[in-house]
Amino acid sequence: MGKRTLNLSDELYDYILDNSLREPPVALELREETNQMLMSAMQTPPEQGQFLAMMVELMNARQILEVGTFTGYGALWMALSLPEGGKITSLDVDEKWSAMARKYWRQAGVEEKIELIIAPASQSMRQLLNDHKANYYDIIFIDADKEGYLDYYELAIKLVRVGGLILLDNVLWGGSVINELNQGRDVRAIREVNNRVHLDDRVTMSLMPIGDGLTFAIRRK
Numbered sequence: 001m002g003k004r005t006l007n008l009s010d011e012l013y014d015y016i017l018d019n020s021l022r023e024p025p026v027a028l029e030l031r032e033e034t035n036q037m038l039m040s041a042m043q044t045p046p047e048q049g050q051f052l053a054m055m056v057e058l059m060n061a062r063q064i065l066e067v068g069t070f071t072g073y074g075a076l077w078m079a080l081s082l083p084e085g086g087k088i089t090s091l092d093v094d095e096k097w098s099a100m101a102r103k104y105w106r107q108a109g110v111e112e113k114i115e116l117i118i119a120p121a122s123q124s125m126r127q128l129l130n131d132h133k134a135n136y137y138d139i140i141f142i143d144a145d146k147e148g149y150l151d152y153y154e155l156a157i158k159l160v161r162v163g164g165l166i167l168l169d170n171v172l173w174g175g176s177v178i179n180e181l182n183q184g185r186d187v188r189a190i191r192e193v194n195n196r197v198h199l200d201d202r203v204t205m206s207l208m209p210i211g212d213g214l215t216f217a218i219r220r221k
């Protein structure tokens, strides 16, 4: 047995889903409809949706900010886990998926818990700061354009409360973070934010090989 995380074969991944996934039927329906789409790879995978919902419970979260909504799968899982009075603010720049997101949020009875803001996320996050939402969120899930990550992270540090959790998705970018021949803008942006979080003493952090790599950063001051 090695010390490192296992390489997941398709069979082992299926075993994990078969033996741990508790996906609500409405989330399955949304996932299946999204899977028909060209851009479906952007969707949060089911075991990560379930994990986000668990984070909501673990953190006793009431206020959540999601950066990157897509068809609303992650937001749906988190909303189902939020107690009465809890709220998710979800940011996306593209309106074209919002109808599908809203359809399933309504079907799940959580539409009232989710506010969708359509505008560039950096603009929306700055607006939230102007609207006195500094030190406000229990969880901030960053899952939008990678070039924006550093800016989103710095804004998230201001928006999250002390003790609150920032999650950054796709921080291994399919493994290409270690491929020096790959100097694309997305991968360079991810390397830069990974380095920033690693050296940042404002947070307690951990980079976990979940999905495409998920960094946890708890604001400590």
Ligand SMILES: C[S@@+](CC[C@H](N)C(=O)[O-])C[C@H]1O[C@@H](n2cnc3c(N)ncnc32)[C@H](O)[C@@H]1O
Pocket (backbone or CB within 6 Å): 042, 043, 044, 067, 068, 069, 070, 071, 072, 073, 074, 075, 091, 092, 093, 094, 097, 119, 120, 121, 122, 143, 144, 145, 148
């Ligand atoms: C990986 S998907 C989000 C997946 C989603 N969290 C889920 O649970 O399925 C990334 C999303 O970020 C959005 N996006 C890209 N650039 C953005 C920007 N500048 N501001 C806000 N959202 C942006 C895209 O439109 C896309 O819907």
